[in-house]
Amino acid sequence: xxxxxxxxxxxxxxxxxxxxxxxxxxxxxxxxxxxxxxxxxxxxxxxxxxxxxxxxxxxxxxxxxxxxxxxxxxxxxxxxxxxxxxxxxxxxxxxxxxxxxxxxxxxxxxxxxxxxxxxxxxxxxxxxxxxxxxxxxxxxxxxxxxxxxxxxxxxxxxxxxxxxxxxxxxxxxxxxxxxxxxxxxxxxxxxxxxxxxxxxxxxxxxxxxxxxxxxxxxxxxxxxxxxxxxxxxxxxxxxxxxx
Amino acid sequence: xxxxxxxxxxxxxxxxxxxxxxxxxxxxxxxxxxxxxxxxxxxxxxxxxxxxxxxxxxxxxxxxxxxxxxxxxxxxxxxxxxxxxxxxxxxxxxxxxxxxxxxxxxxxxxxxxxxxxxxxxxxxxxxxxxxxxxxxxxxxxxxxxxxxxxxxxxxxxxxxxxxxxxxxxxxxxxxxxxxxxxxxxxxxxxxxxxxxxxxxxxxxxxxxxxxxxxxxxxxxxxxxxxxxxxxxxxxxxxxxxxx
Numbered sequence: 001x002x003x004x005x006x007x008x009x010x011x012x013x014x015x016x017x018x019x020x021x022x023x024x025x026x027x028x029x030x031x032x033x034x035x036x037x038x039x040x041x042x043x044x045x046x047x048x049x050x051x052x053x054x055x056x057x058x059x060x061x062x063x064x065x066x067x068x069x070x071x072x073x074x075x076x077x078x079x080x081x082x083x084x085x086x087x088x089x090x091x092x093x094x095x096x097x098x099x100x101x102x103x104x105x106x107x108x109x110x111x112x113x114x115x116x117x118x119x120x121x122x123x124x125x126x127x128x129x130x131x132x133x134x135x136x137x138x139x140x141x142x143x144x145x146x147x148x149x150x151x152x153x154x155x156x157x158x159x160x161x162x163x164x165x166x167x168x169x170x171x172x173x174x175x176x177x178x179x180x181x182x183x184x185x186x187x188x189x190x191x192x193x194x195x196x197x198x199x200x201x202x203x204x205x206x207x208x209x210x211x212x213x214x215x216x217x218x219x220x221x222x223x224x225x226x227x228x229x230x231x232x233x234x235x236x237x238x239x240x241x242x243x
Numbered sequence: 244x245x246x247x248x249x250x251x252x253x254x255x256x257x258x259x260x261x262x263x264x265x266x267x268x269x270x271x272x273x274x275x276x277x278x279x280x281x282x283x284x285x286x287x288x289x290x291x292x293x294x295x296x297x298x299x300x301x302x303x304x305x306x307x308x309x310x311x312x313x314x315x316x317x318x319x320x321x322x323x324x325x326x327x328x329x330x331x332x333x334x335x336x337x338x339x340x341x342x343x344x345x346x347x348x349x350x351x352x353x354x355x356x357x358x359x360x361x362x363x364x365x366x367x368x369x370x371x372x373x374x375x376x377x378x379x380x381x382x383x384x385x386x387x388x389x390x391x392x393x394x395x396x397x398x399x400x401x402x403x404x405x406x407x408x409x410x411x412x413x414x415x416x417x418x419x420x421x422x423x424x425x426x427x428x429x430x431x432x433x434x435x436x437x438x439x440x441x442x443x444x445x446x447x448x449x450x451x452x453x454x455x456x457x458x459x460x461x462x463x464x465x466x467x468x469x470x471x472x473x474x475x476x477x478x479x480x481x482x483x484x485x486x
Binding site: 132133134135136178179182184207208209210211213214216217218220221223224225226227228231232234235236237238239240241242243 | 375376377378379421422425427450451452453454456457459460461463464466467468469470471474475477478479480481482483484485486
């Protein structure tokens with residue numbers, strides 16, 4: 001079972017300072033974030049916003065050249081680079097799984113080694129589309145995040161960023177995204193860290209959303225947001241009230 | 244398949260007026276609302292708020308005397324009465340299913356007749372609890388609402404009011420509830436009507452949330468809200484952004 005060692009050292013240090021508020025942002029942005037399947041809309045969108053927040057972001061792909069191109073396209077510069085998924089998984093401190101659901105299990109299974117001892121943030125939504133719109137797919141493990149946890153016994157899997165519209169993340173006109181990011185997981189230090197990362201994106205707020213076993217409905221809720229977007233011509237997100 | 248006749252006549256009339264804004268509230272509150280399993284917290288809470296909005300509300304129970312007691316307890320007066328589930332199902336224009344999940348299928352199956360031709364609003368959340376908190380139960384039909392639709396072929400089933408805290412609804416100190424009510428269903432006129440009913444509760448806003456096949460994750464999300472309430476000592480709800 002993954003323990004405290006899965007939380008990056010600099011975050012542990014932060015938690016031990018007398019005044020944890022002082023160096024929050026500085027410490028956090030020192031974390032290098034890898035994005036697996038990062039050439040897709042969601043991966044590029046998250047990569048772009050996290051680089052804007054000050055992180056070094058490594059975009060991963062099966063095709064290293066395509067990954068470098070995607071990194072350039074979303075801003076380039078010293079904070080953004082691209083490479084093969086395997087290399088990015090090895091080089092990053094925290095890794096976001098943003099591949100399509102179809103390739104989710106296979107890719108993670110191949111990266112068990114380099115992802116060991118790391119926090120893996122799963123933002124994959126297993127949803128299908130037909131003539132009636134989007135619908136949730138059945139996942140034998142209960143959710144994409146639980147599938148990741150089953151495949152990566154040496155990593156700490158956290159579910160997050162399911163509802164953030166890629167279009168909004170990639171839109172240069174949007175300075176602030178008006179929504180909460182539900183963060184789910186079974187390890188407090190890991191969910192705290194991911195909540196802090198989510199809150200670095202202007203307008204977003206990381207909110208603890210429950211244990212990993214309750215991640216399936218959060219992933220599936222994306223199908224409802226697709227329906228809402230169609231009905232209201234919007235890029236809907238959610239806010240949690242009374243917190 | 245249920246058709247337009249499932250929408251109460253007065254709502255149809257409203258939709259045909261030249262200015263649909265004019266008589267919205269007046270027309271709507273003429274609808275008598277029945278609450279099956281209405282002596283539970285959720286049923287009493289919704290009954291109370293809808294009577295406050297001006298509806299005649301009939302609380303249903305297996306025990307008619309207990310139902311009358313519950314109706315008195317949440318305000319009494321000319322707008323609130325109680326009776327047997329079967330009688331309430333027959334007397335109401337629109338019926339809310341608010342029984343515990345354990346009795347959901349059995350009770351609805353017994354009321355197929357009196358619920359025929361009516362809109363049935365299902366607010367039941369199939370969730371379980373253990374030492375780790377709340378979790379979503381597997382429902383063979385996909386959701387409580389889909390189970391209701393399968394059992395009630397002559398009714399129009401709409402899912403709504405899943406996330407509204409009974410404690411908040413019953414709290415006399417709370418004038419306005421700060422959250423959206425996701426409304427799910429396959430019939431536009433019926434979801435429109437239920438959205439309008441939800442929006443009668445001060446602070447609440449009815450929002451279309453998708454087709455019935457996407458109701459499972461909305462019901463299950465209640466488990467996440469339970470986790471959020473524990474973590475943040477709150478009565479959390481959700482708001483949909485950008486609409």
